[in-house]
Amino acid sequence: MALASPSESRHGMWSSRWLFILAAAGSAVGIGNIWKFPYVAGENGGGAFVIIYLVCVAIVGIPIMVSEVMLGREGRHSPINTMRSLVERGKRNPMWVLIGWMGVLAGFLILSYYAVIAGWAMNYVVLTAAGTFENISAQNAGMTFNDFLASPWQLMGWQTLFMALTIWIVGKGVSQGLENAIRWFMPLLFILLLVLLGYSVNSGGFQQGFDFMFKVDAGAFTDPQIWLIAMGQSFFTLSLGMGAMMAYGAYVPEDAGVGGTVVTIATLDTLVAVSAGLAIFPIVFANGLDAAQGPGLMFVTIPLAFGQFPLGAVFGTLFFVLVTFAALTSAISLTEPVLAYLVEEYNAKRKRVAISVGVLCWILGLGTVFSFNIWADFSVVGGLTVFDFIDYVSQNIMLPLGGLLIALFAVWQLPKTVLQKQLGFESGVKLGLWRLVAGVIAPLCVLAVFLNILWPVVQGFLQ
Numbered sequence: 366m367a368l369a370s371p372s373e374s375r376h377g378m379w380s381s382r383w384l385f386i387l388a389a390a391g392s393a394v395g396i397g398n399i400w401k402f403p404y405v406a407g408e409n410g411g412g413a414f415v416i417i418y419l420v421c422v423a424i425v426g427i428p429i430m431v432s433e434v435m436l437g438r439e440g441r442h443s444p445i446n447t448m449r450s451l452v453e454r455g456k457r458n459p460m461w462v463l464i465g466w467m468g469v470l471a472g473f474l475i476l477s478y479y480a481v482i483a484g485w486a487m488n489y490v491v492l493t494a495a496g497t498f499e500n501i502s503a504q505n506a507g508m509t510f511n512d513f514l515a516s517p518w519q520l521m522g523w524q525t526l527f528m529a530l531t532i533w534i535v536g537k538g539v540s541q542g543l544e545n546a547i548r549w550f551m552p553l554l555f556i557l558l559l560v561l562l563g564y565s566v567n568s569g570g571f572q573q574g575f576d577f578m579f580k581v582d583a584g585a586f587t588d589p590q591i592w593l594i595a596m597g598q599s600f601f602t603l604s605l606g607m608g609a610m611m612a613y614g615a616y617v618p619e620d621a622g623v624g625g626t627v628v629t630i631a632t633l634d635t636l637v638a639v640s641a642g643l644a645i646f647p648i649v650f651a652n653g654l655d656a657a658q659g660p661g662l663m664f665v666t667i668p669l670a671f672g673q674f675p676l677g678a679v680f681g682t683l684f685f686v687l688v689t690f691a692a693l694t695s696a697i698s699l700t701e702p703v704l705a706y707l708v709e710e711y712n713a714k715r716k717r718v719a720i721s722v723g724v725l726c727w728i729l730g731l732g733t734v735f736s737f738n739i740w741a742d743f744s745v746v747g748g749l750t751v752f753d754f755i756d757y758v759s760q761n762i763m764l765p766l767g768g769l770l771i772a773l774f775a776v777w778q779l780p781k782t783v784l785q786k787q788l789g790f791e792s793g794v795k796l797g798l799w800r801l802v803a804g805v806i807a808p809l810c811v812l813a814v815f816l817n818i819l820w821p822v823v824q825g826f827l828q
């Protein structure tokens with residue numbers, strides 16, 4: 366196809382800057398905030414992990430997100446074709462287009478397990494509504510979850526339902542339906558998190574939970590794995606490094622500012638994650654649970670809390686419905702880069718493409734389903750199950766690598782005039798500062814974390 370640079374995308378445009386904020390926030394806020402952040406923080410000892418994560422969001426995530434959105438808006442195509450068009454126009458090395466391809470692959474890997482976990486949340490809608498958790502003990506909450514995990518059929522059923530919903534929505538096109546969903550559900554989800562937080566404050570474990578999250582044990586900073594995982598989490602939670610924000614950026618009108626929008630989205634996203642952590646950890650400590658228990662953390666603690674509530678079944682059901690919606694708006698963004706590409710490249714119908722991609726992703730997702738039961742003892746490498754492996758590689762390697770390349774390309778490969786136009790910077794000082802932050806500091810941070818991990822490997826070779 367011919368790659369011109371139209372001022373509008375053929376896939377449609379957001380009707381306003383506001384809709385972009387909603388869509389991008391809908392992408393960012395997902396089960397990564399409510400399910401993943403607390404459990405990964407728990408597994409990695411809290412404190413140091415949380416601090417590294419917060420710092421990464423601020424100095425790595427925000428500049429890279431601006432770069433990503435900016436590239437999309439300049440290219441106005443799917444990430445792969447956006448990169449092609451920018452490379453052609455600027456006569457840059459075609460290797461840069463790999464950013465687009467790697468993103469498609471990362472999105473695919475992530476969605477494969479994302480659908481499985483979102484399926485858990487859907488199952489919990491039904492369980493909570495049925496009153497399963499009323500006055501339940503911590504032990505029984507744990508047992509309910511483990512029984513569920515032990516059944517591949519149940520996991521598969523919910524995974525299938527979530528995937529079907531995602532395909533159905535994305536088949537219709539991005540902006541339709543998304544707007545209302547996000548406008549109503551996001552604020553509601555946040556309110557319910559605050560209600561949970563209120564419960565946690567009075568649960569008797571608040572101080573301990575708070576300390577776990579924010580008290581820093583200096584020794585923990587020496588573990589390079591914690592740095593890598595915390596940085597990966599900051600990319601994951603902001604939907605960065607795989608082109609989702611680039612794809613959404615392609616639909617942003619010419620006149621909307623990007624910087625302030627990105628800061629708003631990152632702040633919202635962080636607030637949701639931190640509130641989820643502050644709601645969950647006190648429940649852990651008040652009930653003598655294990656903070657490092659892994660992916661089941663939210664599915665054991667939150668039902669336990671709602672089980673004590675007046676009208677807990679109602680609130681709890683609503684909570685899991687909202688989590689499901691948050692997951693849907695994120696899953697949609699995971700499919701957008703590949704769908705937009707296939708539509709552009711083959712002039713294919715969105716619906717058809719959505720179904721094909723969905724089916725493939727569903728099949729790969731079976732690896733995650735089985736990781737929690739029949740393949741629980743099977744390790745791909747170093748004790749990692751299929752789920753652990755897919756999660757580790759996509760989140761901790763592919764996303765930061767993608768983000769690093771995106772920032773380098775946006776800052777050093779785009780013509781200066783384009784950069785000035787996109788950022789709206791008149792003065793050279795602002796542009797210089799921007800280049801320092803997004804083009805030097807953020808990439809160096811990513812590199813440093815990577816090298817820190819690789820160093821022992823290199824040393825091993827040298828010896």
Ligand code: TRP
Pocket residue numbers: 392393394395396397398475600601602603604605606607609695696698699764
């Ligand atoms: N950010 C989402 C979450 O926290 C997940 C997600 C959506 C994502 N789109 C993405 C992660 C793109 C990485 C890349 O749940």
